Amino acid sequence: MKAICTIITKSHLHYAQVLHKSILRFMPDIHMHMLIVDTIESERPKTLERASAYTNEITTQSELGKKIYDKYYQKNMDHYRWSIKSVFMANLLERGVDQLLYLDSDLFFFDDPTFLFEKLNNKGILLSPHFRCSDPSIDYNEYGRNNTHGLFNGGFVGASKNGIPALNWWAKACHSVCEVNKKAGYYVDQSHLNMLPVLFEDISIIRNHGCNVANWNITGSPRSQKNGEVLLDGRDKLVFIHFTSDTIQGILSGEDPLLKPYLDEYEKALMEEMPSMEPFKIKKPWYQKLV
Template sequence: MSKNICTIIAKNYISFARTLCSSFLEHHPDGKCYVLIIDEFEGYIDASEENFEIIRIDELGIPRLPEFCFKYNVTELATATKPYLLKYLFASVNMDNILYLDPDILVTHSLDKLYEALEKTDIILTPHLDRDYPDDGLLPNDGHIMLSGIYNLGFIGVRKCENVNNFLVWWQHKLYDKCVVDHSAGYFVDQKFIDLAMVLFREITVIYDTGYNVAYWNIHSRNIRKENDIWMCNNDLLYFYHFSNYKPEKNVLSGHQNRFSLENLPALHELFLVYTELLQLNGYDVSAKQWPYGYGKYSNRKTIHEIERINFRKIVPSGTVVNPFNLESHPVYLRKAIFKAKIWRKARSLIYNLMVKIKPNK
């Protein structure tokens, strides 16, 4: 049975992809890794020197690709391409199944059980929680999970079959225009749609083993420790840890939680130190801090601001602008909207700075 994983990055995340793939191959030396790089990496990455196969975004067959890359920020774009990548791999590579893992994951043990699960079911997922949060007023809380989705899509396993093909086509359709962070509208990138998929598709299995997809959102119910050089979680093995929102230079568990600190979790702190060292060995200090995002600027080198992407999504009919990265090709009404957005952004900044200056000392 083939052992394959895939992940998605912008080029500045290459150290994360290298670390993920090396950790996977350590436990699956005959396995294969596929990395989708969503922006241009020529001159930054030599594909022949990597231990994974690189896939370019223009290989995925995404309709109106420049529009797709412009209307989403880097996080939205990376998550929106997920079903396209999975469908592409099934169509172009001879494989029966594949695991998707976010690039900021470290594999700490064999994932054989997951591949075995895919012999009996079509889709495997892990939930954010297996135990409720305490009522301690700290973060994250159940509201965070209700907003972001029951399942964490930093991991998904799928096998090649008609049911999965139908699921991926459905997911592609949803994510083409709606892969956004818009809690008021009920959207949270690719993830929230899986709550719907659970009732729209069959043969989906939830993996409840606490050793998979351990992260800041479930660490309140996980006991991480090391026994005889083997990473453990609760009463069993730790299979992979998800370092979501971790920034090595800050050395905190996550900016999205305040319930725990690494200093109070010595075994987990050791795992974070190991991971940080691996990232640095794989080029983190150069790639993460110095390499630019390929879709961050217009063709005239001006920065694309988030509000401009939002305006484009909201007011420009799909297919109207062939190359949104060329400002001259934007319709007049879009340029006016962008101009107003810039004025409003500057006004908000000015108001905020004035309020800070006149804020009374306590």
């Protein structure tokens, strides 16, 4: 069984539903599992279409999940959400899911993601590179972020049952340290992902530049247009965009103009789900923050 999952606060339920709908266009039976970290059992949504919602009860049943909860939940909710990710994924795989994609709720798909599941055939973990600048002579600072922010993006991680040992290692590493300390080499949960291809043999890496398109790969995944279609790195069709606030601001400011039609589609989908939502606006002053 294939599935997707995400971790949110209850304020982002609509974002998760929009993400889910973007994938249902291509995989109409795909089920979404949502961990809502600030919802108690009595408030848990129970009538979601092709989706299931969970509370922290599902992750704190394990000893490691309880330790992560005790360490981060009251101290830093973001660090808790990031650290509990691998515990939630392993739990779902142990409950019967065969292949699973973890997706941040601010992702949106524009093409069929089936091939991403296929990359998990006979593999344990699927990682998504940031595709930052790979040449320090072109952009010294952006190239350096490969080392300070992690080679792989924690907003997309795939796993199969074979990947449970790697997920458990990741959870233990996050329990030990989940912080931003660039001098020491720590960037929340992401920097730990650098170790997975070293420690585990069954790691697959996405080479398609059309995946996880965002502000951080403007240089590493150059955009072009051919026959009305946007291509990444001159060859790859756009599959999904990571609509972080900086990605949105970069598009609105004109720094990433070829992605504007995709932002418009995303905004329309969000406003259909949340009619009271304000349209996206450029923030003043705006400067590009590559994160």
